[in-house]
Amino acid sequence: MEYDENGVSIVPAELKKDIFEEARKDFRYEEYVRGCLNCGVCTGGCPPHRFFDFSPRIVLQKMKSKDPELIWTMMDEYVWACFQCFTCAMICPFLNSPGGVIAILREIAVRRGFESAKKVLKPYSRVLLKLTAYGNQLSPDMIQPDFFPDWGPHIGYASTDLAVKRKAIPMPTLQVTNLAWDVAPETMKELYDIFDEAGVFKIIESVDPSLYEIIQDIVDDVRSS
């Protein structure tokens, strides 16, 4: 994002207003943003508040301000600091859900292909691929020392004889190495139809076009099988 000499982001006011309206028109908004007493209970219990410049109280206050500029200041790094643990929602005396507001703002950031969203999601390419193309996520062959060196030497356990170790698991669905469980192709096809109809593939395309192409190749192969 670019800033002027006063530290204000150089973005057309119309875009900021659009984003503000998009968030407020979301059908979940009224459920997530109710009255706020500014009591700060949410921030007091917020786990990421201990480590990041992030406060659910500020999220609520900015949303209630009706100032598009204030919402815009949260759209880059700020919204990605949240843990999405929903501690705030559980303890808010007014039943607000700052975590829910963050979910809406993240969806907007991804849907509009913001650079900050692309940067945050880049390390998740493999996860997005497994999830979108196979209906699955963390596969056994993803857990390798070069990806998780800080998890210690034992992480290499999955590197040797993985196929036979997986075969020894007494659940037939789990006896594969490239998926968390063996998903049937017909099941994947249903998922693709859902993603087509709900616009999920389009979202992936806006945030990572090259990943989208890889996913579509797999989708085409499975659909034609």
Next chain:
Amino acid sequence: MAIEISNRLGLANVKSDFIHTAGRKLEDIHERLLELEAKGEVKVIHVKEENKAIEAETLLGWKKKIPTNKLWHHKSCGQCGNIPGYPVSLLWFMNQMGLEYVDERNQTSCTAWNYHGSGTSNPVGLAAVAVRNWHRAYELGLFPLFHCATTFGDYKEMRNLLVENKELRDEVRRIMHKIGRELVIPEYIVHYSEWVHVMRFEIAKLKKYDLSSVIATVHPACHTYKMIPEDCIYDKDIYAGKRTAVSTGVMLALGAQVADYSTWYDCCGFGFRHILTEREASRSFVMDRKIRPMVREANSDVCITQDTGCTTTLDKNQWIGKAMGYTEQVPVMSDVMFAALACGADVFKIVQLQWHTTDWRPLCEKIGIDWKKSEEEYNAYLEELKAGGKTVNLYEYPKS
């Protein structure tokens, strides 16, 4: 009844007749779901007699039926590749108890990883995936049981959104018709830890070891009890009804000591994206806010979890802590895995602790489990499989 405290270590088995309302006055979504069913708007997966349900009380004192039989296992996409002993231990218990279930290939992830896929999905997509999986259980005549806390939280949220929003129902119904399915919603969204909780006394009957010297600390999962909290199990005999009862309940039933610690309410540090992209935050959270308090304040022998991400984060991040002078270590496993160990399940073939990073062997030795014998037998089993031997499975698949 006066408050009764008998656990010197903390609040776990404090009893009270206080009803925890937390100031919440919420509409019971269950009633509204049944109204929609009566109008023909949705179909409902009801808890039937054959599901052998056990009733539990939730945060607001509402009744929740937990089906214990004829279940459809909705596996966790972060768990199966990483902590295989988690689902295996659960199915092992169901076999021990002669209960019926189906685990199959016809299931997708809930796709809510990192919660709502870190913005890579939308409510229509998430709700349609939920209904697709619910419908699969429905067509088999089974009740769905969700293994993952994020799935549990997401599916509770999707159920509520579907009940409250006609536009969302219409859109999901349209998509379901396109894939040959119908709009169905389970009467209750049930997490596996709730099954473990209501079955805790049956589980305790299978106990093989004396656990009275084991000190456990429980880490409750955020997406289990912080999301839609009015739908989570509370028990006036556990934490005096002030905290969710699941996981702690089974540990107490098994006769272990459950110790309190000051950061019980904190998350694990997974962060739902930070574990990959802000790893230092996850690591620091694990050691400073969880493992160190568990060990220093409670002298914990084992950290008990109830979700995929927490188990992974708390287990895997202890090793690197040593580089920064964090010497505290505690083995991490889910409630159902610990219960399986206590009931004589094989350490390697069933509980599959060999995939875990933090050393669990001292815990086994304290309990009296011969893990070395189990390891020898497992290694011999692997050699048999390498030579073309067949796996001894928990169930036949596919069923003829």
